Amino acid sequence: MSTTSLPNSPFAALNRGLPAYIALTAYVVVTSALMLTNTRTSLGTDVLFILFLLGFLLIYRAKVSNGYKLALGAVMLIGVVPYFGTLNAYYIELAIQAGIFVALALGLNVVVGFAGLLDLGYVAFFAVGAYLWGIFSTDQITQISPGASPVSPQLFYLFMALGLFVGAFFGVLLGLPVLRLRGDYLAIVTLGLGEVIRVLAVNLDRPINITNGAQGIKSIARPPLPDFLRALLPGLNDPQIYQLFIYALALLIVGITVLTVFRLKNSRIGRAWEAIREDETAAIAMGIPLVRMKLMAFAVGASFAGVMGVLFAAKQQFINPPTFDLIRSIGILAMVILGGMGSIPGVILGGVLVTLLDLQILPRIATELGALKRQGVVIPDWFDPAQYQRALFGLLLIIMMIFRPEGILPDQRRREEAHAIEDREASAKTEAGEAKMA
Amino acid sequence: MALLEAQNVTKSFGGLTAVNNVSLTVERGSIVSVIGPNGAGKTTFFNVLTGIYKPDHGSIIFDGASIAGQRPDQITQQGIARTFQNIRLFNNMTAIENVMVGMHARLNAKMWQIIFQSPSVRTEELRARARARELLKFVGLEGRYDELAKNLPYGDQRRLEIARALATEPKLILLDEPTAGMNPQETLEATRLIQRLRDELGLTVILIEHDMRVVMTISERISVLDYGEKIAEGKPEEIRANARVVEAYLGRGAAAGH
Numbered sequence: 001m002s003t004t005s006l007p008n009s010p011f012a013a014l015n016r017g018l019p020a021y022i023a024l025t026a027y028v029v030v031t032s033a034l035m036l037t038n039t040r041t042s043l044g045t046d047v048l049f050i051l052f053l054l055g056f057l058l059i060y061r062a063k064v065s066n067g068y069k070l071a072l073g074a075v076m077l078i079g080v081v082p083y084f085g086t087l088n089a090y091y092i093e094l095a096i097q098a099g100i101f102v103a104l105a106l107g108l109n110v111v112v113g114f115a116g117l118l119d120l121g122y123v124a125f126f127a128v129g130a131y132l133w134g135i136f137s138t139d140q141i142t143q144i145s146p147g148a149s150p151v152s153p154q155l156f157y158l159f160m161a162l163g164l165f166v167g168a169f170f171g172v173l174l175g176l177p178v179l180r181l182r183g184d185y186l187a188i189v190t191l192g193l194g195e196v197i198r199v200l201a202v203n204l205d206r207p208i209n210i211t212n213g214a215q216g217i218k219s220i221a222r223p224p225l226p227d228f229l230r231a232l233l234p235g236l237n238d239p240q241i242y243q244l245f246i247y248a249l250a251l252l253i254v255g256i257t258v259l260t261v262f263r264l265k266n267s268r269i270g271r272a273w274e275a276i277r278e279d280e281t282a283a284i285a286m287g288i289p290l291v292r293m294k295l296m297a298f299a300v301g302a303s304f305a306g307v308m309g310v311l312f313a314a315k316q317q318f319i320n321p322p323t324f325d326l327i328r329s330i331g332i333l334a335m336v337i338l339g340g341m342g343s344i345p346g347v348i349l350g351g352v353l354v355t356l357l358d359l360q361i362l363p364r365i366a367t368e369l370g371a372l373k374r375q376g377v378v379i380p381d382w383f384d385p386a387q388y389q390r391a392l393f394g395l396l397l398i399i400m401m402i403f404r405p406e407g408i409l410p411d412q413r414r415r416e417e418a419h420a421i422e423d424r425e426a427s428a429k430t431e432a433g434e435a436k437m438a
Numbered sequence: 439m440a441l442l443e444a445q446n447v448t449k450s451f452g453g454l455t456a457v458n459n460v461s462l463t464v465e466r467g468s469i470v471s472v473i474g475p476n477g478a479g480k481t482t483f484f485n486v487l488t489g490i491y492k493p494d495h496g497s498i499i500f501d502g503a504s505i506a507g508q509r510p511d512q513i514t515q516q517g518i519a520r521t522f523q524n525i526r527l528f529n530n531m532t533a534i535e536n537v538m539v540g541m542h543a544r545l546n547a548k549m550w551q552i553i554f555q556s557p558s559v560r561t562e563e564l565r566a567r568a569r570a571r572e573l574l575k576f577v578g579l580e581g582r583y584d585e586l587a588k589n590l591p592y593g594d595q596r597r598l599e600i601a602r603a604l605a606t607e608p609k610l611i612l613l614d615e616p617t618a619g620m621n622p623q624e625t626l627e628a629t630r631l632i633q634r635l636r637d638e639l640g641l642t643v644i645l646i647e648h649d650m651r652v653v654m655t656i657s658e659r660i661s662v663l664d665y666g667e668k669i670a671e672g673k674p675e676e677i678r679a680n681a682r683v684v685e686a687y688l689g690r691g692a693a694a695g696h
């Protein structure tokens with residue numbers, strides 16, 4: 001029993017004990033109910049959706065038992081979100097996109113956050129996975145070897161596993177040339193290698209048509225809908241069930257990814273990566289095989305992107321090179337940095353947040369401003385909100401980096417690091433003040 | 439047979455021969471010092487022994503096997519650990535994590551076992567953690583386990599570096615100026631700790647040290663480097679009386695005055 005803590009804010013009491021359980025449950029129930037009763041795509045629903053998602057953050061921060069957190073989170077992810085998705089397809093699509101990018105961000109976080117290797121070409125591995133399924137599941141394969149025929153859609157799951165290994169293989173392949181590079185040089189070379197993959201996708205339509213060039217690959221196969229889902233979800237049409245199915249797959253991959261990176265982080269491998277990030281020379285002097293551990297980081301990071309690439313291709317049914325450009329890599333990096341490098345919860349939050357900003361919040365601001373303009377509010381003609389989405393996004397990043405450079409949910413240790421700098425600056429200031437007075 | 443036998447080791451940087459034809463034999467269970475003026479090549483010699491630099495010439499036999507030209511991590515795995523002149527801890531990791539990094543090569547968990555959390559991985563982690571605490575206790579850092587390395591006071595950082603080196607399970611430990619920057623009390627404690635490395639853990643110790651009181655009290659043998667060359671070797675009393683050594687340290691005039 002603790003008698004020491006005096007609640008310093010009226011909400012402090014809500015953060016622990018029975019009130020925490022009640023408040024948390026109430027929040028989730030209310031936001032879910034509001035959301036489920038407002039299904040029209042609109043600003044209001046957007047706000048409710050975001051408030052609902054905020055529930056995950058509250059669950060994460062609240063001082064309630066882990067079992068309860070897990071149960072509540074599961075109800076939201078497995079119950080509320082899919083149900084809402086059947087009422088409004090736009091939002092389940094958002095959730096799927098968020099899931100895909102969370103997995104990508106977690107993968108990149110292994111390379112950048114854990115091992116400290118700044119990689120600007122990460123989307124290449126996503127592309128490799130996507131093209132893997134794109135090529136083998138369509139007529140594209142006949143272009144490469146005329147006798148072959150597209151693989152059965154049933155083999156989708158096998159190809160997800162293959163995507164893992166092909167991703168890892170390319171991770172090692174692109175990792176090899178940059179082993180000796182650090183910092184800025186590493187960033188530039190990985191950027192170049194990432195672009196090489198994209199340019200290959202554009203140009204490998206001649207002499208043998210492997211990627212179908214700039215036109216991209218169409219009619220990519222989707223895994224067959226399991227029959228039991230139809231039975232399980234009567235009253236839904238096939239496209240709806242299909243979306244839920246893809247959502248479930250994305251959620252599953254994210255779940256496996258989270259578990260994997262969490263376990264790796266708290267193991268001898270994770271510690272070795274961190275040691276390399278902190279001081280390479282000291283790390284090798286402590287018996288850490290530098291080359292092997294760096295390649296392992298590249299391989300693990302890339303493998304998640306490879307798997308997600310396969311799923312992405314099946315979901316989109318169409319892929320072309322611009323999907324995998326540099327901006328995409330930078331977007332994923334922004335998720336990692338915004339959320340908190342090295343921090344798993346932070347990176348998940350960063351992935352969701354950036355996806356929402358990109359696909360929901362910024363476009364919504366643009367449409368709302370457009371509507372205002374039509375109603376006669378004076379907005380200068382040169383200001384087309386739709387054009388300024390990227391600028392707004394950049395501005396947000398800059399503001400974040402100024403006020404919270406360690407990210408929104410920093411790794412516990414990183415937070416101490418950033419605060420230590422503050423403390424030092426503060427003490428430097430007082431010292432300077434004292435010196436002036438003397 | 440001697441634990442370490444370095445023969446005619448040479449290492450140059452461009453025109454500068456930082457280590458010139460140096461030989462050193464270290465017997466098992468001994469404490470040996472390497473001394474010399476600033477820039478004499480002591481640290482470079484350590485860097486060659488631990489594989490950070492490859493020697494231009496010469497052979498290094500450790501525990502019966504040649505290690506010259508091997509990678510630092512391979513050499514560490516064979517049983518040579520070290521500390522750094524300018525402390526090189528993993529600053530943003532905790533004390534216990536720093537030590538556990540040192541155990542890397544002695545732990546066996548494979549990636550798949552870690553991902554599936556096999557029972558062997560879990561017991562190995564628990565054991566490693568317990569062992570790391572023991573090592574921290576041994577160097578006098580009991581209770582500071584979860585402190586970030588960079589938040590530790592200077593003297594404790596030096597201790598932590600030793601604990602981290604011990605975690606690699608070395609036979610030979612190289613200490614580069616372990617008492618640099620310490621006050622007399624801390625120096626005394628550090629000296630005791632170094633003696634305990636040998637007496638309690640049975641390690642062989644080579645240390646680079648500028649504090650002559652430390653050197654003279656704990657070393658069985660001393661080697662003196664000057665401008666990359668070994669100019670003397672012997673017992674502390676012999677070194678104290680060696681004219682060339684006095685000359686190297688104090689200049690020609692002082693030596694002539696004797």
Ligand SMILES: Nc1ncnc2c1ncn2[C@@H]1O[C@H](COP(=O)(O)OP(=O)(O)OP(=O)(O)O)[C@@H](O)[C@H]1O
Nearest residue numbers: 451454456474475476477478479480481482483523
């Ligand atoms: N990586 C390097 N590149 C070029 N020169 C180097 C390098 N490392 C050391 N040196 C030079 O080699 C010489 C020996 O340096 P070293 O650090 O081994 O001396 P030391 O005996 O450890 O000196 P101190 O007592 O100051 O630590 C110095 O002249 C130094 O400048």
Ligand SMILES: [Mg+2]
Nearest residue numbers: 480481482523
């Ligand atoms: Mg030195």
